[in-house]
Amino acid sequence: MSARTTPLATILVVDDEPIIRETLAEFLHQEGFAVVAVGTGEEAVARAAEQRFDVLLCDVNLPGWDGIEVMERVAKVCPETFVMLITAYATVETAVEAFQKGAHDYLMKPIILHEVGGKIRRLIRTRDVFRENQWLRRELSRTEDGGGEMVVGRSPAMRQALDLARKVGPTSSTVLILGESGTGKELLARAVHCHAQAAKPTGGRFIAVNCAAIPHDLLENQLFGHRRGAFTGADKDAPGIFAHAGPGTVFLDEIGELPLGTQAKLLRAIEQKEVFPVGANEPSRVEARVLAATNKDLAKEAAEGRFREDLFYRLNVVSIKLPPLRERREDLPDLIEFLLAKHARSMGKKMTGVSHEAMQLLLAHPWRGNVRELDNALQRALILGDGPLVSPSDLPPDIAPQPADPFGVNDLGTAVERFERLHIERILRAAPDKREAAKMLGIGLSSLYRKIEQYGIGV
CATH class of the missing domain: 3.40.50.2300 (Response regulator)
Structure with missing residues (x-):
């Protein structure tokens, strides 16, 4: 070998x-x-x-x-x-x-x-394709049955991320998922959990926590629970998220926002499988696996004292990087098809696809908000659209800017030119070829070519 x-x-x-x-x-x-x-x-x-x-x-x-x-x-x-x-x-x-x-x-x-x-x-x-398709079909079935989500992508970067999720899933290793906001870090964490349950079903739950969304003074209570009398109003013991997850997965999103004091307690939960509920004198055993995600450079955060170095190394046993959508544009057609079908089912709409013009706009958009922005754009298109296909007018204005009003000028010649250009563009989209477009416009083919060149129309 x-x-x-x-x-x-x-x-x-x-x-x-x-x-x-x-x-x-x-x-x-x-x-x-x-x-x-x-x-x-x-x-x-x-x-x-x-x-x-x-x-x-x-x-x-x-x-x-x-x-x-x-x-x-x-x-x-x-x-x-x-x-x-x-x-x-x-x-x-x-x-x-x-x-x-x-x-x-x-x-x-x-x-x-x-x-x-x-x-x-x-x-x-x-x-490899067969196995990935099997997994995607199982995930699609799960989304239809349970209202979940799935990761879609065939680009090299996404195939690598999905392959890592498949390999690390059946292990007990911690995983750190890296990526910009909206790239689907929680979905990938769910995929790791699904692979773990497929290999060894435990019945454990997947519970996601956004560390940036919970006030710091409540976060420990949410994660580890509390004992009766720990604070005013604590009239009984309450288990935390780690206890609720059982032998499942706790996914900590935006882990870089976790307070330093809570980081120490999380490290104990990972290393020793025990937590101290708020107000407790004795630790409680926990079984949950920890997956974490961040859009920060945790190595830099640790070097500057804002994140515990020992926790960083404990979390970073396996790291999976999710690329931004702008770096995996080959995934856009599959993502659009999947998201459109998913939302069309939930809304009871009959929209079955995307027009060529709308697809070109979607492919050209920078997608700074990543998959989340794409998802929102397609939901909007389904709500506003009436036809069988998503059209440019169904898309948000920042993706499909509306053409300038041809009559929004005082000069007659300029207004006529604007209207003529828009009309020619519309006919070119509708006609099967330029010869037929020229017939529909009532001009000769050579005149049409001159107009295309005059107005700089892309065909």
Whole structure:
């Protein structure tokens, strides 16, 4: 294997010919994959029952169970495994049968090794997309059933963030999520919690706390609870958020706003799994995992004495950075589609998409408020719009500035020019091509081109 410490994927090779089996195993190992190689279908199914494999690379013609039967049996014990069959006798019929039974690709003998590497890598990419789509479908189902939210994005930066969330979710590690306001830090924290519950269901709750939104003198009471008689009006014990979360997750947003005194108590909750409710003489045990988020540079805050250095290092075991929306514009179409569909369902509207002109405006906007600003803009469009598509007039004025009133001038010539330009632009949007636009305007095609150049109309 190369210097890579983590294998690209784990491959199960099944071939009864030792030279082919050993050659494939050695080649794939050198390419950076973890490989298990066996000679029979029975051995393959037994190994698949013990270990999860990303790809099954299996000869069709095996003694005992043939490749298709092996594929079907492996699918029962390891359903996420992708399958590539090897055959020396490929026919249309066998290929169709293989794909119908669940194969994803096949190789012809004699085997060309660089072709094997390319096909395996394509399968791995397909597997990654498949797994992400499975997770997105589960999340979408959760949003429809429970009114939750989800993280959407296929840009490299978002795929990296989602992959980190998937990897760290099943662990007990603290996580620090970094990003500007409105980038979806709480949604990513929920994704980490969902991955944790999927791996080991505990029934624990996800509770989010905005540290900047609660007065400092009430924050400890909210987080850790209080004992009877701790202050005027405390006539009974009250559990805090850590107790309510149980074996779940406490998400502390804007952690940089936490007072230094409360930071010390939070550090104890993380390290020793115990808290002191307000007015208590004895600590209470807690189980909740802590996730935190900030839009501040906590290392700088710690260096300048505004944040505890030991707490910073304890929180920063794994950090996930969420990029601002302006740096992942390739995610905008998917985000727009998802948010529009979500709000259309909740409002009972029939708006099914975005017009080309409105999409161009949405793609060009700087989105300083990130996903939150986009979400608000699309809600406004649904409230104001009447057609099946979002139009520029449905968008906020800062995204789609309204054209100047052509009659807002005294000079007749200027007013005529403004109106003519607006009218030509409207016809160009409506017509299938410039020739038809010229007919609709009642002018020649060459005259239309002159007008386009005169007014600097973008087409």
